[in-house]
Amino acid sequence: MSEEMAISQFEPVGDLTEEMEAFRGFLKTRGYRVTKEREAIAESILKNHDHFDVDELFLSLRAKTPVSKASIYRAIPLMIESGLLAEVYLENGHMHYERVYGREHHSHLRCLNCHRIFEFSAPELAQVEKRISRQEGFKSEGHKFEIWGLCSACQAEKR
Ligand SMILES: [Zn+2]
Ligand SMILES: [Zn+2]
Structure with missing residues (x-):
């Protein structure tokens, strides 16, 4: 399957400003720090049109902003709690996620x-x-x- 096909199945992502503001606001109200790492993870997740697991996210982030898998595992529950991300399905023991904000x-x-x-x-x-x-x-x-x-x-x- 070509890359274009995979993307065309899902809604395009517009401007991420609103989502990123929602995430920063969530972190602040919960007393978490807004770090470059958390922002990079959130941005990568919000740009993702597809359903993904931590390994896929780790690989897609590695080229731009290297973050550890442990940081991704810590950021995901925060993104779920903030209403930006949801668990979708389990495959081979790996949870797959998708962005849900505004969808x-x-x-x-x-x-x-x-x-x-x-x-x-x-x-x-x-x-x-x-x-x-x-x-x-x-x-x-x-x-x-x-x-x-x-x-x-x-x-x-x-x-
Ligand atoms: Zn098939
Ligand atoms: Zn979906």
């Missing part, structure tokens, strides 16, 4: 063969979330829905 809620299809991720929105899922929560007396704050299997290209290949 619409969506779900994922995950191909077990080529490891591509496809995004989709299904408003019915929000209704299921509401109905189940009401039934169980639960105050929900979100839901995750994932379909895994073989994408159409991989099915065609296997035929």
